[in-house]
Amino acid sequence: MTTPAPTAPSPATTSSARVLRVTKGHGTQNDFVLLDGRTGTALDADLVRALADRRAGVGGDGVIRLVASADLPEGAAVLAEDPAATWFMDYRNADGSIAEMCGNGVRVVADYARALGLWDPAAGELVLGTRAGVRRVRAAAGPVGEDWYAVDMGAWHLPGGPEAVAAGGDAQVEVAGLPVPRPALSVDVGNPHTVLAVAGAGELDAADLTRAPEVTPVPPHGTNVELVVPLGEERLADGTVVGRVRMRVHERGVGETRSCGTGACAAALAVRAWAGPQAPDVWLVDVPGGTVRVAALPDGHVELAGPAVLLADLDVDLDALTR
């Protein structure tokens, strides 16, 4: 769809120049502080850390600025990929680091664009720029008719190839609370993930994710680590046979979170690869914060669907924030 030209600034700062209007939202309890880039507010690591702080700030796993693609250097690549990608998801982890992609964030930012009047799902897909390339978002129904968003998350791959799948993995992961290092599979869904299967709910619950799992070989740019328990297959009301997994995640740049959309994609794709050619293409992924749906598409892309919630608009006193 054609979105309004990202030119007209809205007064997201209030009467004082030291007050910043933000919105708090989440997708399956992966929570974010959202900013309207039309105000001209620049994001730096200090501001991100301060906003994401759960005691002295607003609190969030990440901070997302919805900004005109034309207004940041990375936007040129997405505009070249698709000129309709006039809006860009500028995503930062809670520690201030920049990540390529955030699956839950895309849905939440789509809902934010809708609330700001920048996107009308009835008129077509939202074409959104990200550091991992263009992503397309549409309104979609959840398993029991909930109002969800579905995102084409683009191409995915297994960096270790089929050999890694056959060997159980291309990495070893040591997780605090679990007795021995486990084989794990690297999955690239625009950002890096390392997925390991654990023996069952007992092990999944026993894992101590207050400490970052140790991944060998050490990934050059870090990684997000997903612990999964395959739960088998089930038939949905519409007759579709889906696989189901339970997952916990330790996110790069954040720590344990209650959900990770790209992590859910990586977990489902890893379990599907381990299960072999008869495995379903559609998976439900249960995370501490809810459930999302992942589908391996015939064109080599992966689709992520799930809810998005906008909770509150807040005027943040920037002097108090940095005190």
Ligand SMILES: N[C@@H](CCC[C@H](N)C(=O)O)C(=O)O
């Ligand atoms: N929670 C996000 C992923 C955010 C980025 C990640 N921590 C990274 O550094 O790659 C999601 O929902 O995908």
